[in-house]
Amino acid sequence: MDRAQRRVVVVGGGIAGLTAARDLAAAGHDVLLLEATDRVGGKLRRHEVAGVAVDVGAEAMLNRRPEGVTLAAAAGLEVIHPAVVSSRLWVRDALRPLPRSLMGVPLDLDQLASSGVLSADGLARARREPELAAEVLDGDVSVGDLVARRFGDEVTDSLVEPLLGGVYAGRSREISARAAVPQLVAYAERGSLLEQAGAIPPSYDRPVFAGVPGGMGRLPEALASGSFVVRTGATVRGLRPGPDGAGFVLAVGPTTAPEQLRADAVVLATPAAPTARLLGEVAPAAAAELAGVESASVAVVTLAFRAAEVLPLLEERLGGQGSGFLVPPTAGRRIKAATFSFAKWAWVRDAGRRTLDGEDLVHLRTSLGRHREAVALQAADEELVGWSLADLADAVGLSATPVDTHVQRWGGGLPQYALGHLDRVARVRAAIARVPGLAVCGAAYDGVGIPAVVASAHRAAREALDAPPAG
Template structure:
């Protein structure tokens, strides 16, 4: 029998997870090909050598409380290499002062107004304390998160805590995000009858027990590139090969490969397969699905993207760092001279991760719709991050090594109605035999969520290929 052939377009974590699951489901004879337009795998997972240590300059950890990443790491035999953050606290720059991020909140929405009191002025505390007494929230469909929060709490809590927390996840502003996709537990509690945001948070935030908390995050001591390398063994790899078009065949799909340069015919123009997983960012998905699944293409076109950069600095041995894991910085925070910070977050990696045997820190730069410091070249970007590091933490040592990694259009924005948009995409794609989609634009931008979409796409494809043919 002719072996089944499946193409996975996109070599990020979602695509690699799909290829791995396809291999497990379809067996060793299946021909599974990962086609990636860049010269490297991993997408937003990237591990580099910095000052003699393996250091992640993209996603640095996965959410440990979701099962997908931890289960995949164990399945691949990598569990012995897992580590968790130290007990160092995270902080936030709020009103010009750096303070610990309070506990018992859901992405900054407090279960108890007292937990956020230190971050706020007297008027801000009054607004938060008064929120449970406001008219009940009636959640009909989705809501814009920013206007809801500002109407209930005023500006201080969103600007000083919720926006920095969400900015760390989406590189976007609280005012451009939707409630249901970014805070589904809060939305579910409101649907279930909670009348206020405070009541909704109290319904979903676990009560303090005094017991040591479960680790929130996990990573690999050798860097998340190790996970990428392990997954890559499941498939044939075609790196540096763009897919310029996707068309249906009588039985299966055809990928048209190579750049469509005028007058230039690619050396290997097509790849014919029985099924395809598209695990690419929304702009590429929109283009490839245009004319094939137009409803899905149109939905992908509505997903906006944010760009960001990670500036990694290795400082001289012995350089003192704060005893915290890092600091988040809201968009409205200002330096002493009144200028905006270049960074939205600084991570004191050497403090956060005990396995890193070097004084390494990283600054994250870039917010949706606000390119700001991203316009600067690499040297200037390093200078700006160093200036922020000095002002935020008093750390002014010159780096002994540095690395700037840019993620252009790398993070999808979960705007109002995002869940309905995803439902439209998945409904349209489900009507096409042998086609599935995966990636960060669907059900979450974190590593576990991306793995989950890749796994689901693989199972859909395997079920199609195993189904008896009729007619």
Template sequence: MNGTSAPHAAPQATPHVVVVGGGISGLAAAHRLTGAGVRVTLLEATDRLGGKLEAGEIAGAPVDFGAESVLARRPEAVALAREVGLGERLQPPSTATASLWNRGTLTPMPKGHVMGVPGDPAVLTEVLSAAGLTRIEEDRTLPRTEVGDDIAIGAYIAARLGREVVDRLVEPLLGGVYAGDVYKTSLRAAVPALFEAAKKHDSLLEGVGEIQARAAANQQTGPVFMGIDGGIGTLPGAVADAVRARGGQIRTETPVLALTRADGQWTVRTDNGSIQADGVVLAAPAWSASALLADVSPVAAAELQQVEYASMALVTMAFARKDVEDVLPDGSGFLVPPVDGHTIKASTFSSRKWGWVSEHAPDLFVLRTSVGRYGEEEHLHRDDADLVDVSLKDLGAATGLAARPVETRVTRWIGGLPQYPVGHLSRVARIRAALAQVPGLRVCGAAYDGVGIPACVGSGQRAADALAEEILVMPTLVEGTAGGTGQ
């Protein structure tokens, strides 16, 4: 080679990111970062990964003790499951029919509505009283209800259609998603399509009709929801295995005590020493993130401290199939309007809803009930046996079930679901604006962009993408003497 070679750029060290939190948001972030060639260390305070996703067994039957399905029409979670080798185990529900335990009677869940809001009042004939149906029709002549920057779902729908629609249908449907109170939940954050319709239309019925027409024109094929053979709770372990296969490190029982930044580097202090990193993804609950950000970003920390959470319990029961199969109504289970004063909020017939539960345990029938929501945490202080008994009492009243289970398990999700009150999205915007001033840091999780699994996966992936773009340094091309570019 003629001439003197030009010096090459010094090799760049692989950037190192610490992900704080081993729920599905943090795992999704770690998976995305390792895929981008970033060195990752994920730290989880508890002894297991997955957050509100937990798979296990009851009486030998595989079940979920946390979230049990994902919205398949939103792609992030299903795509992640396929990426980590679970594609062949994805399964839609065996049945999509459900009931409503309304005024002491089980009636089929009505169709033709948007989260309980009908386009045609006739679809609610079996749910509402005659007075309730008449009240809905007033929506067409009422003056516009101004929603401003945001409004509570319950307040808006009650103003347009009456409280009976809210209490009998919207509350059990949407309140169940957040374990919250729809009279406090943000319309803009929880049902953005309805919020946009409210801004555009004087009549809510007309707005819902437009949403339904648009959905029909863009109708997607395939199931709305999807589960995984063995449980959605198997997804975190599969993602963790994929992260490890790419060289990522995962440490459980390693709580993070402090975050500090100096000289362009982060120091992540744990109870077992400190870790240096180029970036941090904070995928912890709001209260934990607030504590860790107190010195880094007091403004963001103060906002996060205001995020409230609801707690709930799931009571999972396994019965001898012969004792219950002919007693329980058809379908995947039922929802319960809180206004009727019952303790349980819903029941899922897992052996009917998921074919894989029945296939793995054909002689058993597994079902579960949910207890507790925002403002009703006192139920969670009852002992396990009491929660089982009150669930059986309500199940008996609703369905006639008299059999005793062969095995039970109560799973308490304390602080399980962040609440999205009016103004939630503005709070999230203020948090992110404050953190934009802090280099090498991103936040993600259920407290920000949605509580569903696809929303959490997407939140983690977006945080990872943004951080990777910030910290990855592309090699500099240096001109050489042998024809030009040093390649």
């Protein structure tokens, strides 16, 4: 393969695009990254709330998968871990301990029973799971349906739904088990999920999650200072083959007078919908597949309070313990999760000390919005804040007035891994592979978490080089 220097354009300045651009520049290529908005980072973003810069997008990454923490360390950032504090579930009108589970599949029935998450009937149904025969799964199956078949609807509704709602903002009975939690499929095909998942040891040699002091939003900031050119406010409106089929031509900027850019290779690190639009001429089969990927919109509401008005209350109600709580749809609440950021991350607590005229502040955040719900985009900021405060009041009795708030909307931010997702991705990649020098990456393909997205970017950078330079 010809490794001469090439002109590579990366479209999209989220963590996927930045990682791919970094890889390509490190390989000695001339790399230009184009981002349509006024900043890079995608769903990794910081914003000042009451004078403290905190994450208003993703605040953590999986630590047990290496790609994310390795990238952060390579970018010169310290990797830290959240406090070991418990989380809760708001079910059956109370905040109850979140029992150990594998994406909602119980790992310890005694702990599940003591948590009070399930009714007596629901617990009795879950206890019968080891009696069920192994599943025969020829095609795909949703996570929720698979778990409900084996444990009953209550486990799906009370445990699986809030956990998948946090990861995908989706609905468990519509999300592919083979794509989202493939180990559950493997377990079901062998026999009891409970017995196999229960064999997972309760402690590991390393923490589950990791972060960066000052927020995950520092990671794209660090990557953007690399040896490639970044242009923000640069909307890519078209992509077509170059002259004589060599390389590509991108139309960038206003529709009235777009700039024409030549490239030997192109990496599309954009969400499924805009990627589908750009692929229409160069890879129509891939475009048609990606056009079928739905997405969910969510909103993150960040609230800053005087510590003196929050900490004694949480001590009284929760024993001062806990990083927040998850809310299943059956609870009938507006929010789907609340995170006590100050309790989860030491740097958030420290950043809030003596911030307001010598007073300590604490930061909390809520999230709202699930697949096919318009609330995250259509409600006014004041409504989202009001709903968050009302649910926090019901959950923990918090009646204080925040000193500052911020609402961050992520329109179409989370792709939905519907049934057949793995086959769809395989068809997309097969179509893309027929176009030398073209590659795609991002959350729409192999996982929505930061490590999975970084891995897809590494793969795209390698695939983009599988073409000779344009003549």
